[in-house]
Amino acid sequence: MEDIILLSHGSGGESTRKLIEEEILKYFRNDILEELLDSAVFNLHGKTAFTTDSFVVSPIFFPGGDIGKLSIYGTVNDLSVMGAKPLYISVGFIIEEGLSFDEFRRILQSMKLASEECGVKIVTGDTKVVEKGKGDKIFINTAGIGIIEEDLDWRGRKIEDGDLVIVNGGIGEHGIALMLERLGVKSGEEVKSDLAPLNSLTIPLLKSSKGVKFMRDPTRGGVAGILNEISQKYHIDIEVYEEEIPIKDWVKSASEILGIDPLYAANEGKVVMIVSKDEKEKVLEFLRVHPLGKDSRVIGEAKKGNGKVYLITKLGTKRILDTLKRDLLPRIC
Amino acid sequence: MEDIILLSHGSGGESTRKLIEEEILKYFRNDILEELLDSAVFNLHGKTAFTTDSFVVSPIFFPGGDIGKLSIYGTVNDLSVMGAKPLYISVGFIIEEGLSFDEFRRILQSMKLASEECGVKIVTGDTKVVEKGKGDKIFINTAGIGIIEEDLDWRGRKIEDGDLVIVNGGIGEHGIALMLERLGVKSGEEVKSDLAPLNSLTIPLLKSSKGVKFMRDPTRGGVAGILNEISQKYHIDIEVYEEEIPIKDWVKSASEILGIDPLYAANEGKVVMIVSKDEKEKVLEFLRVHPLGKDSRVIGEAKKGNGKVYLITKLGTKRILDTLKRDLLPRIC
Numbered sequence: 249m250e251d252i253i254l255l256s257h258g259s260g261g262e263s264t265r266k267l268i269e270e271e272i273l274k275y276f277r278n279d280i281l282e283e284l285l286d287s288a289v290f291n292l293h294g295k296t297a298f299t300t301d302s303f304v305v306s307p308i309f310f311p312g313g314d315i316g317k318l319s320i321y322g323t324v325n326d327l328s329v330m331g332a333k334p335l336y337i338s339v340g341f342i343i344e345e346g347l348s349f350d351e352f353r354r355i356l357q358s359m360k361l362a363s364e365e366c367g368v369k370i371v372t373g374d375t376k377v378v379e380k381g382k383g384d385k386i387f388i389n390t391a392g393i394g395i396i397e398e399d400l401d402w403r404g405r406k407i408e409d410g411d412l413v414i415v416n417g418g419i420g421e422h423g424i425a426l427m428l429e430r431l432g433v434k435s436g437e438e439v440k441s442d443l444a445p446l447n448s449l450t451i452p453l454l455k456s457s458k459g460v461k462f463m464r465d466p467t468r469g470g471v472a473g474i475l476n477e478i479s480q481k482y483h484i485d486i487e488v489y490e491e492e493i494p495i496k497d498w499v500k501s502a503s504e505i506l507g508i509d510p511l512y513a514a515n516e517g518k519v520v521m522i523v524s525k526d527e528k529e530k531v532l533e534f535l536r537v538h539p540l541g542k543d544s545r546v547i548g549e550a551k552k553g554n555g556k557v558y559l560i561t562k563l564g565t566k567r568i569l570d571t572l573k574r575d576l577l578p579r580i581c
Numbered sequence: 582m583e584d585i586i587l588l589s590h591g592s593g594g595e596s597t598r599k600l601i602e603e604e605i606l607k608y609f610r611n612d613i614l615e616e617l618l619d620s621a622v623f624n625l626h627g628k629t630a631f632t633t634d635s636f637v638v639s640p641i642f643f644p645g646g647d648i649g650k651l652s653i654y655g656t657v658n659d660l661s662v663m664g665a666k667p668l669y670i671s672v673g674f675i676i677e678e679g680l681s682f683d684e685f686r687r688i689l690q691s692m693k694l695a696s697e698e699c700g701v702k703i704v705t706g707d708t709k710v711v712e713k714g715k716g717d718k719i720f721i722n723t724a725g726i727g728i729i730e731e732d733l734d735w736r737g738r739k740i741e742d743g744d745l746v747i748v749n750g751g752i753g754e755h756g757i758a759l760m761l762e763r764l765g766v767k768s769g770e771e772v773k774s775d776l777a778p779l780n781s782l783t784i785p786l787l788k789s790s791k792g793v794k795f796m797r798d799p800t801r802g803g804v805a806g807i808l809n810e811i812s813q814k815y816h817i818d819i820e821v822y823e824e825e826i827p828i829k830d831w832v833k834s835a836s837e838i839l840g841i842d843p844l845y846a847a848n849e850g851k852v853v854m855i856v857s858k859d860e861k862e863k864v865l866e867f868l869r870v871h872p873l874g875k876d877s878r879v880i881g882e883a884k885k886g887n888g889k890v891y892l893i894t895k896l897g898t899k900r901i902l903d904t905l906k907r908d909l910l911p912r913i914c
Contacts, residue, residue, distance in 0.1 A: 260802030260803075261906060264801070265810075284814075287631055288631045289630050289665075290629055291629065292629040293626050294626075296624065298669060298726060299705050300722070304709045325619075326619040330618060338632070338724045339633070340722045341635070342675070372631055373633060374633050377911070378720075378912060383716060387709075392620075393631060396622065473594060571594050572593065572594025573594060577592060578588045578710070578712070579709075579711060
């Protein structure tokens with residue numbers, strides 16, 4: 249086979265068949281996918297979660313991951329924070345002519361391993377190829393389906409004055425690592441995306457405590473973005489304690505140099521939770537023994553209010569923590 | 582709001598929120614989507630079909646449709662040919678910076694109308710923006726979920742010697758109309774894509790006859806491509822009668838000039854069926870009173886064999902009808 253992907257690989261003819269059967273299926277094969285019909289078919293019963301994300305991250309390989317792993321974990325995380333057990337994934341590739349088979353295979357292998365790790369099956373897919381200069385190496389869309397056990401559905405639990413904001417570790421790592429990589433900065437081994445699948449954390453946590461009232465992964469827009477969404481959606485104020493926000497040293501120094509506030513930088517292995525005050529200890533205890541939660545911290549508190557987020561600074565002053573107004577970090581995921 | 586889409590509309594900040602709430606939600610709003618959580622949540626019970634397609638068609642507006650309508654109908658059709666009633670759709674936009682809001686709104690409006698027509702809800706989505714020159718106006722991924730009533734599942738019905746190949750009307754219209762449009766050929770009103778949603782045809786047909794053993798929409802790769810897939814998958818031969826293939830006059834003349842065999846050109850409102858001989862009359866009777874089936878024809882027959890498709894020409898000779906070997910029609914869907 250040629251060593252780069254050509255337009256003909258997307259034309260629906262013999263090259264497309266070969267690409268699918270000899271490359272993609274080789275990595276993703278399972279009993280449902282290999283039927284290769286227009287839709288995958290399986291049985292589902294109950295409360296179903298359905299999500300999608302397109303991944304246009306640049307560069308496609310970065311410290312701590314690649315676009316393939318990101319596309320699986322990203323969709324797994326969108327299901328996981330809803331309390332859904334991720335089950336089935338669809339994959340849509342949009343490839344720019346000229347992508348090397350070597351790179352494509354590394355991405356396929358990475359997706360294969362990521363899906364096995366998360367216990368999800370890639371069951372249906374689609375591959376398109378566009379002309380050179382009409383894409384950027386590869387874009388990947390994934391959609392995912394999961395099932396929510398009835399008592400793990402946190403929607404409808406009322407957020408109240410005094411509820412706590414918890415995050416499971418250092419923030420801003422994905423966004424800042426990507427920016428450093430783009431700038432060609434040589435960095436130490438500790439500099440990498442926090443990319444990780446959250447299903448092994450969120451589902452057991454929701455089982456262990458009914459005090460979790462909201463969960464969301466702070467990707468684009470960062471923690472500040474998510475907190476603003478929560479406060480506006482549930483008509484509460486949120487106070488964030490600057491001093492309590494976990495930020496790794498390399499993120500701190502790099503974000504100072506880059507002039508990027510880590511509160512606005514993307515995360516790919518973090519979850520922001522609203523937890524009732526009574527359950528604080530139980531939740532923190534659970535989180536801190538989990539590999540993805542050992543740096544968990546209470547970073548703020550919900551207050552009666554009208555949809556504003558405030559940062560209580562290290563100096564004790566209080567200022568509005570708004571959403572991102574300018575174009576900070578394009579193509580971070 | 583600005584009159585073109587900018588990178589900042591994809592950054593996850595205030596512009597992204599505005600784009601989603603003031604533009605996209607305005608068109609797509611429904612009870613599930615407007616929760617705007619990381620996943621849509623709904624109840625599902627039974628045999629579920631799940632499919633995805635990315636649409637990279639160029640140009641994005643073409644005679645008979647546009648990329649928005651195509652993205653809804655395309656996924657509806659992938660579900661419909663499996664016998665699934667389409668229910669829920671996810672939408673992922675990848676927009677090239679500089680797309681005008683005017684064009685984007687026309688696409689949104691078109692998707693809104695198409696989803697209403699098909700009775701599906703757009704329940705979850707994602708929007709990314711890439712730099713100018715790293716995309717091509719807009720790519721759309723849709724994934725879809727449908728439910729299959731147990732006795733409408735044709736998988737497992739055995740294709741036998743003597744079964745008939747039926748198509749619901751003129752072939753090649755989408756592909757040829759697109760090619761003419763790209764070449765800037767001024768054409769009459771009859772020249773347009775056959776783009777149409779098949780759910781109103783396939784589901785009632787499967788209810789009315791248990792003789793349907795296979796269904797697939799012949800998009801990329803055309804009717805010849807699908808017939809080769811069927812013959813290889815089920816280890817049968819298929820004989821196609823050239824004389825019986827419905828082809829509109831404008832497709833015939835245009836494809837002669839373009840040097841494209843309509844058997845390889847894409848369709849977006851057609852379904853190729855394998856039907857047991859006994860049910861031929863019942864199926865044709867049903868199809869011919871349906872708006873999308875009035876030109877339905879038996880175009881071939883399944884034969885014991887080993888996976889080859891033969892064309893019986895108008896002159897009575899027999900030749901292999903292979904899959905597409907060369908790059909014929911890039912970015913047709």
